[in-house]
Amino acid sequence: MTQATPGGRYRKAGRNRPSHSGGVLPVLISADIFRASRLVEWEVEKMKILSLFRSILTLGQGVVGGLSEDSAGSDPIALFGRWFKEAERAGIFLSEAITLATATKEGRPSARMMLLKGVDEGGFTFFTNYESRKAEQLEENPRAAIVCHWSILQRQIRIEGAVTPLSEEESYAYFATRPRGSQIGAWASKQSHTLESRQELAARVEEYEEKFAGKDVPLPPFWGGYRLAPERIEFWQGRADRLHDRFRFLREGNSWARTRMSP
Ligand SMILES: Cc1cc2nc3c(=O)[nH]c(=O)nc-3n(C[C@H](O)[C@H](O)[C@H](O)COP(=O)(O)O)c2cc1C
Numbered sequence: 269m270t271q272a273t274p275g276g277r278y279r280k281a282g283r284n285r286p287s288h289s290g291g292v293l294p295v296l297i298s299a300d301i302f303r304a305s306r307l308v309e310w311e312v313e314k315m316k317i318l319s320l321f322r323s324i325l326t327l328g329q330g331v332v333g334g335l336s337e338d339s340a341g342s343d344p345i346a347l348f349g350r351w352f353k354e355a356e357r358a359g360i361f362l363s364e365a366i367t368l369a370t371a372t373k374e375g376r377p378s379a380r381m382m383l384l385k386g387v388d389e390g391g392f393t394f395f396t397n398y399e400s401r402k403a404e405q406l407e408e409n410p411r412a413a414i415v416c417h418w419s420i421l422q423r424q425i426r427i428e429g430a431v432t433p434l435s436e437e438e439s440y441a442y443f444a445t446r447p448r449g450s451q452i453g454a455w456a457s458k459q460s461h462t463l464e465s466r467q468e469l470a471a472r473v474e475e476y477e478e479k480f481a482g483k484d485v486p487l488p489p490f491w492g493g494y495r496l497a498p499e500r501i502e503f504w505q506g507r508a509d510r511l512h513d514r515f516r517f518l519r520e521g522n523s524w525a526r527t528r529m530s531p
Pocket of ligand 1: 394
């Protein structure tokens with residue numbers, strides 16, 4: 269037996285059927301949840317179609333052309349900039365998402381996703397809580413590695429170097445651009461520390477919303493940026509038959525030494 273659902277489609281009666289014992293409210297709530305889930309399904313379908321379309325447009329660009337000595341050039345920061353723009357143009361969601369690896373002083377590694385917020389000759393910047401696990405590790409072992417991966421373009425960039433905290437001014441300049449909700453969130457979250465419950469976090473959010481009501485949210489003293497000054501940058505362009513192009517750049521004083529590597 270089938271029955272009409274709020275989304276206008278038919279499904280087997282008995283499955284996910286709202287209970288009548290709780291009155292009208294649970295029926296309305298489950299109807300809303302059903303509508304929301306249909307909306308999410310449709311959004312996911314749309315994203316799949318869009319990403320398929322983008323893949324068709326972008327797949328093969330680098331794989332066919334590869335990365336030649338000429339296109340790699342002698343400046344890895346400039347090459348990073350070009351690849352980053354191409355990742356953005358390819359429509360990759362969160363093209364600035366990176367993996368950041370740090371390690372304890374004994375060399376025990378840990379890695380997590382982060383958002384890359386800036387790149388220039390001085391290095392690669394990201395922002396976080398200075399009392400988090402990664403910050404503790406950077407304090408005792410100020411070296412880190414970053415990996416970028418843009419799957420549609422079959423590209424990977426690996427960056428390694430020493431990390432230093434940004435100045436308070438630099439951190440504030442970025443913090444001030446964040447939405448108010450994220451600024452309050454930075455105050456409320458004791459990142460990487462245990463929480464009794466979600467309510468505890470919500471209560472802290474409320475506390476800081478009240479504290480800063482009607483005012484600009486100041487930079488938390490335990491929050492800010494880091495800059496990784498690159499000493500080694502490696503570009504990987506996927507090619508057919510796993511015969512990929514790999515170029516390693518090593519910092520030599522004020523310039524870079526480039527070497528082609530075996531894939
Ligand atoms: C796509 C993505 C981007 C993220 N960006 C950041 C970020 O920019 N800063 C940050 O502190 N955490 C970010 N996170 C959360 C981190 O992955 C991590 O959970 C958090 O920083 C705590 O890490 P830690 O305990 O190793 O210090 C991001 C997570 C994801 C999935």
